[in-house]
Amino acid sequence: MASNNFIDYVKINCRSGKGGAGSGHFFRAKGLPNGGPDGGDGGRGGHIILEGNSQLWTLLHLQYQKHLIAKAGENGGENLRTGAQGDDIIIQVPLGTIARDAETGEKKLEITEHGQRLILTPGGRGGLGNDHFKSSTNQAPTYFQPGEPGVDEYVILELKLLADVGLVGFPNAGKSTLLSVVSAAKPKIADYAFTTLVPNLGVVAYRDYKSFVMADIPGIIEGAAEGRGLGTRFLRHIERNSILLFMISVDSNDIAAEYQVLLSELEQFNPELLTKKRLLAITKADLIDDELEAEIRETLPTDLPTIFISSLANKNIMQLKDMIWQALHAKE
Structure with a gap:
């Protein structure tokens, strides 16, 4: 669109x-x-x-x-x-x-x-x-x-878009691809930065005819809170999401550092965003083996629920839905 x-x-x-x-x-x-x-x-x-x-x-x-x-x-x-x-x-x-x-x-x-x-x-x-x-x-x-x-x-x-889950990540993290796989939404997908120029909403079908709403927010870059890239125009949509699903590709040079940069941008825009529940999905996981996956896990915060997925290979997509559903309905 x-x-x-x-x-x-x-x-x-x-x-x-x-x-x-x-x-x-x-x-x-x-x-x-x-x-x-x-x-x-x-x-x-x-x-x-x-x-x-x-x-x-x-x-x-x-x-x-x-x-x-x-x-x-x-x-x-x-x-x-x-x-x-x-x-x-x-x-x-x-x-x-x-x-x-x-x-x-x-x-x-x-x-x-x-x-x-x-x-x-x-x-x-x-x-x-x-x-x-x-x-x-x-x-x-x-x-x-x-x-x-x-x-x-x-x-x-x-x-400010109302969604259960907001996808947060740098350009080309695989957010649009995931949304296209788990819902009927048809976001534009291409291999260059800022493919997503507008937020996209999709209804994700879950077990026993349940569902939840997922929002693909345009990619964040370092300095977005200060107006760089697409700036703060779409950051405010994240304010309305119940859960933030951070998405980082295995192509990243430093996944832990990239996660901290994303957190910093959200905090600069609105510190209250850091009070929301957070999940982390490492994308394109079909490109790595179990040994490298274990090494990456050791670099990540132990209190951050993390899952390795591949939208194209359908790896752990149902498990990701389970993780999201449990987080949405967990008692405070």
């Missing part, structure tokens, strides 16, 4: 609807020229609402939708008639979408579930009609409330 089809950041002007004014009407009928107040309330202005949709994985559909303008509520009428509410605008977004105030950066809301609806920009309340203000001392109130104004603000929508 072309990189311009993956959009994970948009800025939108949101204008919710103004509330309708209450009515100052008095009841009039033949034989009753001086009836009491019967002004109805104004209708609420339209909200702007975000709704989670698990079938979406990009904000592409909002890239050119720079303004969202909800309708105003209608004014109240006679005979206690309430004005109609302004139509809400409902925008579907991928799971993992965060809305922020564009000026302050403050988080407004977060969409994490399919069908979840949250009000992004509330419509103005409708004003009360004059019927609400009658009393024993004021039988004929002329006062009624205007509707409250809507909200006019700029909002940033930012997507």
Whole structure:
């Protein structure tokens, strides 16, 4: 998929609807020229609402939708008639979408579930009609409330992909190949750096019809946290993964050192990433024998669950799934 089809950041002007004014009407009928107040309330202005949709994985559909303008509520009428509410605008977004105030950066809301609806920009309340203000001392109130104004603000929508497992590694570590083998995802695969220019999601089938979601994040290079290579643009997607699966090729000159560099880049970007569960997969393991595998293991941290795999040779792929599933469901 072309990189311009993956959009994970948009800025939108949101204008919710103004509330309708209450009515100052008095009841009039033949034989009753001086009836009491019967002004109805104004209708609420339209909200702007975000709704989670698990079938979406990009904000592409909002890239050119720079303004969202909800309708105003209608004014109240006679005979206690309430004005109609302004139509809400409902925008579907991928799971993992965060809305922020564009000026302050403050988080407004977060969409994490399919069908979840949250009000992004509330419509103005409708004003009360004059019927609400009658009393024993004021039988004929002329006062009624205007509707409250809507909200006019700029909002940033930012997507952080929701996945159970995030693949972390340098370019050509075999992340895309693994995702293509264990899921129906079809990431671009080639023998050069930065094959993956956009995150890819895949649903991995597991035993007894279970499944989990895996995300292939574009390759990290040393200095990514400082903006080199693809920079920090995609590092934020790793923040939402439950488990980080580090992937390093047996072609590496120093697997242990490469692992430490990856950890350092994540720590510089967000130290909280180091609190996530970590697994290590050594890829292209069909190229080495058992003796070399044992030598490599001796150089790695003893508390880091490690497995040697080959996506092309299907070596230990089921065992890797078992390791991931156990880590996902292990009690803290």
